[in-house]
Amino acid sequence: MSTWNGLSDTTLEMPFKIPILQRYILWEVLRVFAFVLTCITVLLVFVGVFQQATERGLTPAHALQVLPFVVPHMLPFTIPAAMLLTVSLVYGRLAGDQEVIAAKSAGIHPVSLMLPALFLGATLSAGTLVLSDQMIPWSMTKIEQHAISVLEDVFIERLRTELQFSDRGTGLHVHVAAVDDRKLIHPVFRYAKNGRIVTMQAEEAELRLDLKRQEVVIAMTNGFIELPGDHRVFFSGTQEERIRWEREDEVRKARDLPILSIGTEIEQIESFRETQKKKRAIQAFMSMTGANFQQLVGDVKTTTKELNGDRKRYNKLNTEVHSRYAMACSCFFFALLGSPVAIRFGQSQFLKSFMLCFVPIVCGYYPLMLGLMAQSKNGHISPVWSMWIANLIVIALSWFVMRKVVRY
Incomplete structure (x- = not known):
C-alpha cells in the first residue's frame, strides 16, 4: 500500500492518527507561525510601546514593566496577520518545490494538504476570541494600575x-523653580474646583498620590491660596490640599469589557429604555389631559435625550460583541484564503502569492471592517x-481560488 499520504495499515487501524504528510505540514506551519508571530509582536512592541511610553514621560524601565500586560493586548491583532503570512510562506514553498504536484499525482486531494492550516486557523480563532474577551480587559486593568503606581515618579521626573x-x-x-530630590521649590499650582480656578503658591511642597481615594495630596509650606474674586489666604507652616483626580470618561469602553459584562449592560x-418609554407615554397622557403642552414638549425632549444617550451606548456594546466574534474568526478565513492562493501562485514566486493575499486584506478587509463598525456604532446598520x-x-474568494487549485 502506498504511504505517500501517510495512510498505512497502522493508520487504518487507528483512524485518529494524523497522517505523516499532514503531520509534516502541520509542524512546518506551527514552526513558521511561532517565528512570524514573535517577530511581528516584538516589532510592534518596540516601535509602538516604547514610543508611546517616551511621549508620555515613562522611562524604559517603566515600559518594560508594562510589557507583560501589553503583549496579550496586542495578540488578537497580530495573530491573524501572522497566520496569513505563515500560510503564504509554507504553502508557497510547497508549491514552489513541486511537492503539491507530487502529492496530487499520488492521488492526494489538495484540500487534505490544507487541513493542517485550517485546523490551526480554527484553533487560533477560538484562542483569539478568548484573548479579546478575557485577556484584553485584564491587561487593560493591569496597565491602568501600573500607570497609576508610577504616575508619582513620572510627575516628579517631568518637573525635574x-x-x-x-x-x-x-x-x-x-x-x-527647581526640584530637590522629591521636594518642589517655589511651586505654583492651578486647578479647577467647583467651576473656579484655584491658584496655590508656596515656598516648597511635597506631592503624593492617594490611590485608594484617587486623590493628589499636596503638602505646602508657607504660601497662599487664591480664588477668583476673593482675597488671598496666606498660611504659615504646612497646609495640605487634596485634589480629586477623575477620569475623563467614567464609563469603561466597550472594548475593555468581557462579553458577559457587555450582555448584562445591554x-x-x-x-431602562422600556421603562422610559412607558414613563414618556404616561407623562404625555397627563400633559395632554391638563392641556399643558409646554410641559409635554419639555418632557419629550428630556426623555428623548436620555434614550438617545442610551442608544449610542447600546450600539457600541452590541457592535463590540459581534465584531469580536467576526474578527476572531478571521484567523480561520485567512488560512482558508491564503492556503489555496499560495498553492495556486506559489510556483512562480512567493512574493506574488503573498501580495495577492496581503494587499487585499490590508487595503480591503480591515478598512471595510472599520467602516462597517463605524456605521454600526452610529446605529445606521445592524x-x-x-x-x-x-x-x-x-x-467567496477562497471558494473561487480553491476551485482552480482542485481543477489544475
Whole structure:
C-alpha cells in the first residue's frame, strides 16, 4: 500500500492518527507561525510601546514593566496577520518545490494538504476570541494600575526636567523653580474646583498620590491660596490640599469589557429604555389631559435625550460583541484564503502569492471592517450581519481560488 499520504495499515487501524504528510505540514506551519508571530509582536512592541511610553514621560524601565500586560493586548491583532503570512510562506514553498504536484499525482486531494492550516486557523480563532474577551480587559486593568503606581515618579521626573507639568484628567497645572530630590521649590499650582480656578503658591511642597481615594495630596509650606474674586489666604507652616483626580470618561469602553459584562449592560439598557418609554407615554397622557403642552414638549425632549444617550451606548456594546466574534474568526478565513492562493501562485514566486493575499486584506478587509463598525456604532446598520460581510467576501474568494487549485 502506498504511504505517500501517510495512510498505512497502522493508520487504518487507528483512524485518529494524523497522517505523516499532514503531520509534516502541520509542524512546518506551527514552526513558521511561532517565528512570524514573535517577530511581528516584538516589532510592534518596540516601535509602538516604547514610543508611546517616551511621549508620555515613562522611562524604559517603566515600559518594560508594562510589557507583560501589553503583549496579550496586542495578540488578537497580530495573530491573524501572522497566520496569513505563515500560510503564504509554507504553502508557497510547497508549491514552489513541486511537492503539491507530487502529492496530487499520488492521488492526494489538495484540500487534505490544507487541513493542517485550517485546523490551526480554527484553533487560533477560538484562542483569539478568548484573548479579546478575557485577556484584553485584564491587561487593560493591569496597565491602568501600573500607570497609576508610577504616575508619582513620572510627575516628579517631568518637573525635574521640564519644570512644569499639565494633566488633562485632573486639570492640574504645576510650575516649579527647581526640584530637590522629591521636594518642589517655589511651586505654583492651578486647578479647577467647583467651576473656579484655584491658584496655590508656596515656598516648597511635597506631592503624593492617594490611590485608594484617587486623590493628589499636596503638602505646602508657607504660601497662599487664591480664588477668583476673593482675597488671598496666606498660611504659615504646612497646609495640605487634596485634589480629586477623575477620569475623563467614567464609563469603561466597550472594548475593555468581557462579553458577559457587555450582555448584562445591554439587558440593563433595554430594561431602562422600556421603562422610559412607558414613563414618556404616561407623562404625555397627563400633559395632554391638563392641556399643558409646554410641559409635554419639555418632557419629550428630556426623555428623548436620555434614550438617545442610551442608544449610542447600546450600539457600541452590541457592535463590540459581534465584531469580536467576526474578527476572531478571521484567523480561520485567512488560512482558508491564503492556503489555496499560495498553492495556486506559489510556483512562480512567493512574493506574488503573498501580495495577492496581503494587499487585499490590508487595503480591503480591515478598512471595510472599520467602516462597517463605524456605521454600526452610529446605529445606521445592524452589526448582526454587517460584521460578517468582510468574512463572507473572503469565503467567496477562497471558494473561487480553491476551485482552480482542485481543477489544475
